Amino acid sequence: MKIGILGLPQAGKSTLFQTLTRGQALSGSSRGEKIHLGSVAVPDPRLEHLRELYHPKKFTPAKVDYVDAPAIETKGRERGALSTLTALRDVDAYALVLRAFEDPSVPHVMEAVDPARDAAWLKGELLLEDLAQVERRLERIEKALKVGKKPEDPNEFEALKLTRACLESERPASSANLNPTQERTLRGFQLLSSRPWIFVVNADDEQMKAGEASLLAPIRERLSVPGTRALALSAKTEAELAALSEAEAREFMAVLGIEEPGLTRMIRICFEALGLLCFFTVGPDEVRAWTLRAGSTAPEAAGAIHSDLMRGFIRAEVIAYEALAKSGTMAKAREQGLLRTEGRDYRVQDGDIVNIRFSV
């Protein structure tokens, strides 16, 4: 899973990036407007417990990649040519950073601090960016039509028209109600609004004390898009937390009233937004977590591990993590008959421990 971080200059994008990646990738490098890539293990107590049970040679948590991009400039940017964004196309979702913190030493590109205004501005810019891209392609097709040529791909033509109408009414491309064939024809465009957006309000500690809801309400109201995903955190404070030992961090969090770090909250929201789940494979060689689209079948889970396992899939032995944890060990769980044999139609559940039987 890869998340792109976008926002205005000085919104706290790089600070957020540091928070979300536990600071590993920025150390030493400049804070300048360049692209940073970072990756972080998905914290999961279930997987830690499995590690204790198996003492595997190799331990592989699921991971999330983050891309910190240069800011979206407010002036002098050519429409449809957001060069800063080309590096950010290849992601699964966007974190849109909104500055709420007040700090006279950090200027705001739009004078006053107003996260709801910035949210609306960003939404508008990203939709216009997509619209420019869609229109460019449509113009080319329409020009060909005028000289009597048929569209190469009628599905694409239809999909583009539906998407244009959607963007023109200020709705994201993801809500264009395309059928799966139409959707496929537009995948290559990697439209910014075809992927989920998660608004991240970067607040200071004082503002956080007033509660997350009071920070998010004005943004939800302004955007008036049902189901807008958003969270609030103090990127600066949490970046400092990330540098502490676990015990120290816990103490500091208690003082500040932070119940759960932004790092895990962000991952959870992204999993929800993308409809993902985790399943596990265990053994003395490796204990590992895998990310999978919710609703995937056992052979699809096998395919996430290796294409051979999907091709030669026979059956899956499955036990829910909770059931294993209750039994204590896999041997006991087996004795108690808790291991199930599942076939091709089984839909893998979050927390399943899966062993694929296959032959190639």
Ligand SMILES: Nc1nc2c(ncn2[C@@H]2O[C@H](COP(=O)(O)OP(=O)(O)O)[C@@H](O)[C@H]2O)c(=O)[nH]1
């Ligand atoms: N007071 C305060 N300053 C912050 C916070 N987050 C970021 N900053 C500061 O704002 C400036 C811009 O932050 P940066 O992460 O580089 O923003 P970017 O341009 O969006 O990448 C830096 O000086 C940060 O230290 C915050 O939550 N509170």
Ligand SMILES: [Mg+2]
């Ligand atoms: Mg930056």
